[in-house]
Amino acid sequence: MNYSLATLWHERPRFLPGIGAVAFSAVLIALQCGLLLGLFKITSIPVDNSRAHVWVGSPEVLSVDLGRPIQMTYLSRVAGDPRVKEVEPYYQAFASWIKPDGTSELCIVIGTKLDNDSMGSVNQLSPEMRDALTEPNSIVVDKAELRRLGVKGVGDYAEINKVRVRIVGETTGLKSLAGPYVFCSRPTARLLLRAMTPQDHATYLLVRCHNPEDAPGLVEDINAEFGDRHDMSAFTAEKFSFRSRLHWLLKTRAGVALGYTALLGLLVGAVVTSQTLYAATTASAKEYAILLAMGIPRRKVTLTVLVQSFWVGLFGIALAYPIVHLLAYAGQLIEMTIPLPWELLVLSAVVTMVMSMIAGLVALRSVRRIEPMDLLR
Amino acid sequence: MAVPADEQPTLRGITLTRSFSDGGRARNVIDDVTLDLNRGEITLLMGPSGSGKSTMLAILSGLLQPDSGQVLAHENGDWIDVWRLSPREREQFRLRNCGFIFQGYNLFPALTARQQLEIVLRWGDGLPGREARKRADEMLGLLGLGGKENKKPAQLSGGEKQRVAIGRALIKKPRFCFADEPTSALDWGSGQVVIDLLQKAAHEYDSTIIVVSHDYRLLEHVDVSYHLEDGRLTETDVPVNRGFEPWRTGP
Numbered sequence: 355m356n357y358s359l360a361t362l363w364h365e366r367p368r369f370l371p372g373i374g375a376v377a378f379s380a381v382l383i384a385l386q387c388g389l390l391l392g393l394f395k396i397t398s399i400p401v402d403n404s405r406a407h408v409w410v411g412s413p414e415v416l417s418v419d420l421g422r423p424i425q426m427t428y429l430s431r432v433a434g435d436p437r438v439k440e441v442e443p444y445y446q447a448f449a450s451w452i453k454p455d456g457t458s459e460l461c462i463v464i465g466t467k468l469d470n471d472s473m474g475s476v477n478q479l480s481p482e483m484r485d486a487l488t489e490p491n492s493i494v495v496d497k498a499e500l501r502r503l504g505v506k507g508v509g510d511y512a513e514i515n516k517v518r519v520r521i522v523g524e525t526t527g528l529k530s531l532a533g534p535y536v537f538c539s540r541p542t543a544r545l546l547l548r549a550m551t552p553q554d555h556a557t558y559l560l561v562r563c564h565n566p567e568d569a570p571g572l573v574e575d576i577n578a579e580f581g582d583r584h585d586m587s588a589f590t591a592e593k594f595s596f597r598s599r600l601h602w603l604l605k606t607r608a609g610v611a612l613g614y615t616a617l618l619g620l621l622v623g624a625v626v627t628s629q630t631l632y633a634a635t636t637a638s639a640k641e642y643a644i645l646l647a648m649g650i651p652r653r654k655v656t657l658t659v660l661v662q663s664f665w666v667g668l669f670g671i672a673l674a675y676p677i678v679h680l681l682a683y684a685g686q687l688i689e690m691t692i693p694l695p696w697e698l699l700v701l702s703a704v705v706t707m708v709m710s711m712i713a714g715l716v717a718l719r720s721v722r723r724i725e726p727m728d729l730l731r
Numbered sequence: 732m733a734v735p736a737d738e739q740p741t742l743r744g745i746t747l748t749r750s751f752s753d754g755g756r757a758r759n760v761i762d763d764v765t766l767d768l769n770r771g772e773i774t775l776l777m778g779p780s781g782s783g784k785s786t787m788l789a790i791l792s793g794l795l796q797p798d799s800g801q802v803l804a805h806e807n808g809d810w811i812d813v814w815r816l817s818p819r820e821r822e823q824f825r826l827r828n829c830g831f832i833f834q835g836y837n838l839f840p841a842l843t844a845r846q847q848l849e850i851v852l853r854w855g856d857g858l859p860g861r862e863a864r865k866r867a868d869e870m871l872g873l874l875g876l877g878g879k880e881n882k883k884p885a886q887l888s889g890g891e892k893q894r895v896a897i898g899r900a901l902i903k904k905p906r907f908c909f910a911d912e913p914t915s916a917l918d919w920g921s922g923q924v925v926i927d928l929l930q931k932a933a934h935e936y937d938s939t940i941i942v943v944s945h946d947y948r949l950l951e952h953v954d955v956s957y958h959l960e961d962g963r964l965t966e967t968d969v970p971v972n973r974g975f976e977p978w979r980t981g982p
């Protein structure tokens with residue numbers, strides 16, 4: 355006999371607000387986190403869409419777009435390791451984009467090797483685009499950024515750091531956060547970024563290992579050997595991607611905003627759930643009072659309320675998941691990516707379940723108020 | 732304290748006094764009352780509204796502490812001073828010995844008749860589910876509720892609900908059973924069934940039963956009757972004993 359579940363089912367209308375409140379909290383947390391994940395995934399696009407095992411950059415670089423130039427001579431130090439199959443210089447820096455109408459916009463220039471075995475060129479660059487990019491001063495931009503860049507598309511001209519460039523291709527799905535991505539060859543990048551990237555320097559050295567599983571060990575060794583001298587820092591691609599996202603999450607304080615919103619959602623959920631459980635217990639106060647009169651320990655009633663809060667939590671979470679997925683799908687329709695990794699779903703479930711149980715604890719004051727004597731008045 | 736062999740009472744209230752504040756002045760609701768309740772008997776406590784009947788019931792059952800006086804309960808050869816026990820011990824005493832019936836049934840709306848009884852055995856005595864279910868079904872059968880084990884309170888008549896409430900009070904075979912106005916919400920037919928069931932419990936389980944009521948029709952069905960007024964107790968005559976009647980199975 356599960357008394358709590360029987361009561362929950364029998365008094366569905368009474369418990370529904372509590373279940374709804376839990377669902378609301380779970381949806382809010384999952385979607386907020388998902389939105390933020392989607393947003394900051396943008397910051398690690400260059401890492402996530404390329405094929406390097408290890409990224410070597412300026413010491414303690416915080417995010418992929420904040421790399422400072424490092425000396426090309428470091429290449430031989432890295433390439434000397436027997437685990438390394440290949441090292442490839444990579445250029446990335448902010449630059450000033452002058453639109454045809456004369457106004458300017460910040461952009462991120464990415465210069466990579468363009469061969470088929472290139473590690474740095476993003477997957478979205480087709481072989482045709484890479485071919486076209488071999489032409490000096492040619493660039494590729496994302497279709498979604500054309501308006502922001504003030505151009506119409508392929509064939510248009512613009513100026514980057516006072517160098518005239520021509521658009522030779524358009525990618526899709528690489529919309530950026532800080533400034534539109536501009537993809538080009540390494541010689542073009544060196545030219546465009548000449549003011550901030552000295553001769554014989556690159557922004558990153560991308561490394562391919564013979565065995566991808568060697569990457570973490572290689573990173574450890576590079577950092578142990580060169581980290582102390584503040585020459586360079588190495589990261590596995592996964593770590594660098596995460597580091598870039600985390601940096602922007604914290605720097606923009608979006609994490610704090612998320613925390614507040616989630617907290618607010620949890621508070622609302624907790625209050626409604628607690629009130630639901632309180633009202634339900636108060637409604638059965640006389641029945642419980644008889645049991646207490648008969649000497650049944652109060653903790654049994656307490657446990658019942660806590661078990662009810664568990665069920666309310668579980669049903670709320672079960673209700674939330676389809677809604678979360680539906681809203682994430684709706685987001686896709688308006689080109690808003692809301693990733694929902696299982697870790698996020700588990701996290702939101704755990705947080706809301708804890709909230710529901712706390713609401714149950716708060717509602718226990720109703721149990722303390724039950725007095726068998728009240729039945730005799 | 733050892734019990735003399737000829738000792739009949741099993742529950743004794745000795746010089747009980749209890750006052751309540753009434754408009755800033757203390758009023759004695761129970762005033763130096765002494766009474767003995769005997770095993771296997773139904774004692775009826777009557778009196779007008781506000782005469783302190785329910786207060787008396789609460790004091791005797793260990794729910795409300797008297798200002799002075801003692802409540803002695805006979806359990807396993809010893810007399811226990813109920814109000815000298817710690818709250819925890821008193822709770823355990825009630826768990827071992829007491830059943831309660833109230834006017835308003837107070838059944839859980841979500842639970843079936845069987846579950847209303849099971850819950851007492853499972854939560855109180857920690858009985859396993861199967862055993863509790865068996866005993867609940869037996870009790871419901873005795874109460875004439877066979878076939879209604881899975882009915883919820885909303886599907887039962889007033890008399891049936893009160894019978895389930897009686898079943899809940901008696902399922903532990905309590906030494907003491909306290910009933911507060913158990914028949915006042917029922918028609919006389921159902922009321923008679925209730926009192927018959929209590930008589931049966933008194934005889935069958937050797938229970939000491941105290942009924943608080945202002946229903947004079949009960950007088951001819953009880954063994955002893957008291958009248959409580961202005962906090963004072965007087966014994967009243969009960970009609971010649973009606974003898975033991977078997978279980979009735981219908982309202």
